[in-house]
Amino acid sequence: xxxxxxxxxxxxxxxxxxxxxxxxxxxxxxxxxxxxxxxxxxxxxxxxxxxxxxxxxxxxxxxxxxxxxxxxxxxxxxxxxxxxxxxxxxxxxxxxxxxxxxxxxxxxxxxxxxxxxxxxxxxxxxxxxxxxxxxxxxxxxxxxxxxxxxxxxxxxxxxxxxxxxxxxxxxxxxxxxxxxxxxxxxxxxxxxxxxxxxxxxxxxxxxxxxxxxxxxxxxxxxxxxxxxxxx
Amino acid sequence: xxxxxxxxxxxxxxxxxxxxxxxxxxxxxxxxxxxxxxxxxxxxxxxxxxxxxxxxxxxxxxxxxxxxxxxxxxxxxxxxxxxxxxxxxxxxxxxxxxxxxxxxxxxxxxxxxxxxxxxxxxxxxxxxxx
Numbered sequence: 001x002x003x004x005x006x007x008x009x010x011x012x013x014x015x016x017x018x019x020x021x022x023x024x025x026x027x028x029x030x031x032x033x034x035x036x037x038x039x040x041x042x043x044x045x046x047x048x049x050x051x052x053x054x055x056x057x058x059x060x061x062x063x064x065x066x067x068x069x070x071x072x073x074x075x076x077x078x079x080x081x082x083x084x085x086x087x088x089x090x091x092x093x094x095x096x097x098x099x100x101x102x103x104x105x106x107x108x109x110x111x112x113x114x115x116x117x118x119x120x121x122x123x124x125x126x127x128x129x130x131x132x133x134x135x136x137x138x139x140x141x142x143x144x145x146x147x148x149x150x151x152x153x154x155x156x157x158x159x160x161x162x163x164x165x166x167x168x169x170x171x172x173x174x175x176x177x178x179x180x181x182x183x184x185x186x187x188x189x190x191x192x193x194x195x196x197x198x199x200x201x202x203x204x205x206x207x208x209x210x211x212x213x214x215x216x217x218x219x220x221x222x223x224x225x226x227x228x229x230x231x
Numbered sequence: 232x233x234x235x236x237x238x239x240x241x242x243x244x245x246x247x248x249x250x251x252x253x254x255x256x257x258x259x260x261x262x263x264x265x266x267x268x269x270x271x272x273x274x275x276x277x278x279x280x281x282x283x284x285x286x287x288x289x290x291x292x293x294x295x296x297x298x299x300x301x302x303x304x305x306x307x308x309x310x311x312x313x314x315x316x317x318x319x320x321x322x323x324x325x326x327x328x329x330x331x332x333x334x335x336x337x338x339x340x341x342x343x344x345x346x347x348x349x350x351x352x353x354x355x356x357x358x359x360x361x
Contacts (some may be wrong), residue, residue: 081275089272090304094329170351172276179354180276183333 067096068223069218075107077115077162077174078125083108083231084177089107090227091184098225099181100218105231108199109190109205113175116159119148130164182208189218238292241332250342250350260297266341268302268352269317270334272287274310280341280350287318304334344356 019160029060068090072083083105087097101109108115119125127141148154166173172180182188190205192212211217222228238249249257267283270276272335283301291301306326307317328334336352343349 053316085276088276089306092272092304092328092334093298170277170279171355172278176354178335184355185333 004018009194015061065094065096066090066227067098067225068227069098069100069174069222069229070104071218071222071228071230072099072108073103073231074098075104075115077117077159078122079231080108080115080174081177083229084174084175084181086229087186088180088184091181091186097184097186098189098218098221099182099186100189100191100215100222102194102215106190106200106205108174108178109209111204111206113178115174116155117162118155119143120155121143121156127158127161130168178206189213191215191218220222234263236294238294240292240300240335243332243335245336245339245352247339247341250340251345253341253343253348255352256343257295257298261297263297264348265291265299265301266294266348268336268339270302270304270336271317272304272306272328278352280335280339280348280352281316282348283318300339302331302335304331312338333353 066085070083075169077093081179087099090097107113117125119127125141128139129137129141131137148158163173187210188206188208189211190209191214193200193214194200195212202209234246234248237246238245238295247285263282263285265285265287267281267287269279269281271279285299287301287303294300306328337354339350339352341348341350342346
C-alpha cells in the first residue's frame with residue numbers, strides 16, 4: 001500500500017513539474033513578446049502604431065463583403081448589357097449587388113423583353129454584318145443618319161443584326177444575364193414612381209423584383225455601397 | 232424537338248439535346264472525350280462548349296460510355312477571345328468564382344462539326360434551342 005502511494009505521489013509530482021515547465025516556457029515567451037513590443041513602442045511609437053493600424057485595417061478589409069449599387073436608367077439593347085454584366089460579374093466574385101431600375105431602365109425587368117437598338121445618335125456604333133465571309137464581316141457600313149431614319153424598319157434590322165452578332169460570339173443574351181444575376185443573388189429593385197408615371201402594371205414585371213420603392217429608399221443602400229454607378 | 236437526355240450537376244437538372252452529327256460521333260469514339268461548358272466572366276459574359284483534358288474537367292458527370300461533361304464558371308483577367316484555350320494561354324489567369332453551382336445552366340445543345348465538339352448552353356427557357 002505504501003509502495004503504491006509513493007508511486008502515485010511521484011506521478012503527481014512529475015505531472016506538476018511538467019505543467020509548470022510548460023507554463024513557465026509560455027510565460028517566458030509572452031514576457032519576451034511584451035518586452036519586444038514595449039521596446040519597439042519606446043524606440044519608435046509612431047512606426048509601431050502605423051504598422052499595427054495597417055495590420056488591423058487589412059484584417060478589417062478582408063472580413064467585409066464588397067458591395068455594388070447600380071442605378072439603371074436606360075432600356076435599349078446596347079445599354080442593357082453594362083449593368084447586367086457588372087452585376088453578374090460582381091455577384092460571381094461574392095459581392096453584394098443592388099440594381100435600382102428607374103425610368104427607361106425599368107423595361108429591363110419586364111416579363112417580355114423587347115429591346116431594340118438604334119444607330120440614330122449612336123455615332124460610335126459599328127454597322128457590321130454578322131454573316132458572310134470574313135472580308136464582308138469586317139466592312140463598317142457608314143450609313144448616313146438621313147438615310148437610316150428614312151428607311152422604314154431600319155432600327156429593327158439594326159437590332160436583329162446586333163442580336164445575331166451577340167449570339168455568334170457566344171455572348172449571353174440580356175434575358176440570360178438577368179437570370180444569371182437573379183441566380184447569383186443580385187437584388188432587383190424597381191422604382192415605384194416610374195411604374196405609376198408610365199402607367200405600367202406590376203403584373204408586367206418579373207416576379208423576382210425584390211422591392212418596389214422610391215429613390216429615397218434606395219439612397220441609403222447606395223450610400224453604404226463600396227461602388228455606386230449610374231448607367 | 233424533344234429532349235434527348237436529362238442529367239444533373241450538383242442537383243440541378245440540365246436538359247440536353249444532341250445534333251445528328253454528335254450522335255454519330257458518339258458511336259465512333261474509341262477513347263473518352265471531356266467536354267466543358269465554360270461561362271467566362273471577362274469584358275463580356277460569354278458561354279462556350281470546348282473539349283478539355285481530363286485534368287481540367289471539374290464538376291463532372293458522365294453522359295454516356297465515353298463522353299464526360301463538366302461545367303466551370305471562370306473569371307479571367309483579360310477578355311479571352313473565343314478561340315483561345317484558357318488553360319494553355321499565358322495571358323489568361325483563371326480565377327475560380329464563388330459557389331459555381333449557382334451558375335449551372337438549364338439546357339445544353341451538343342454538336343460535332345468539322346471534327347470539333349461544340350454547341351451551346353443557356354439559362355432562360357425562352358432562349359432554348361429545342
